[in-house]
Amino acid sequence: MRHLLLAALACTAMTADSWSGTRPASPATQVDLDLALAGGASAGIRVHHPAQPDGRCPVVVFSHGLAGSRSGYGFLGAHWAAHGYIAIHPDHPGSDTAAFKGLRPADIPAALRRATGDPAILQGRPRLIAAIIDALPALESAVPALAGHVDAGRIGVAGHSFGGWTTMCVAGMRTRGGDWSDPRPLAFAALSPPGPNPLTRPDDFAGCTRPVLVMTGSDDRQPAFLARGDEQSGAWRREVFERMPPGGKLLAWFDGARHCTYSDGAGNVLTGEPRPDPTQVEAVAVITLAWWDARLRNDAKAQAWLADPATPAVLGPWAALTAR
Secondary structure: OHHHHHHHHHHHHHHHHOOOOOOOOOOEEEEEEEEEOHHHOEEEEEEEEEOOOOOOEEEEEEEOOOOEOOOOOHHHHHHHHHOOOEEEEEOOOOOEHHHHOOOOHHHHHHHHHHHHHOHHHHHHHHHHHHHHHHOHHHHHHHOHHHOOOEEEEEEEEEEEOHHHHHHHHHHOOOEOOEOOOOOOOOEEEEEOOOOOOOOOOOOOOOOOOOOEEEEEEEEOOEOHHHHOOOOEOHHHHHHHHHHOOOOOEEEEEEEEEEHHHHHOOOOHHHHOOOOOOHHHHHHHHHHHHHHHHHHOOOOHHHHHHHHOOOHHHHHOOOEEEEEO
């Protein structure tokens, strides 16, 4: 009996130390569509959402990385949707997978580099996020299951790599003198965002006053052909967290995590990385869910879990959480 009691207590403690969401997991589904935008434009999007929404659901718009697409990052969109969120993943024309199809392998690095310096693409990415937020009423019409369930007052924006840069722009980061921020999102999650460059000014991050989660790791490198110089490491990406004004900022640092840890391995052919550690990939999903629960649902338990000094040990010996 004593052994059974100890086992039961151990299971209870293990459950208390994990984060399983403010809303219990339930079936989720996805749909691809062309969302009508203002001015007669449209956006190709994939929407992950609860199969049977209960009440009004917070919205997260996710921006993919360079040469990615709406079909990627399903490990995040599906996880968030299973816990009551509507996750919208758009294609970014000019920097998505379709933009590089048919190129010879030898020509791809230069094409990728040109895309990251094209003013139309740079402006188009954050502007597309804003246009999708504008079009949330049209989403309810296009997806009958979501009618009456889209909570336009609780919006988050997230992205990986080039999408992390896009996220930071929407959050208030100025770049090349441009301001593409949007006041409507309540919180942001920037996964592997690019660090500062020679044109970055000391006050470029001053406008990032809302809650921002930054996720990166020690081996989260920027290839030299994209860095326009020496290869950069995770410490360079961490500067995004360090340069923002304090208040509502959280850094999730994983020792040994690579760039494609945050995409569940997508893009590793371009970066030359091996498949990521699945426990770290799972931790990305767990931490981001807790972040949305804390910031979009204002869940005090999620806030306490993220602030608990014991939480990193639950995730793995490679994890560290730092708040400012």
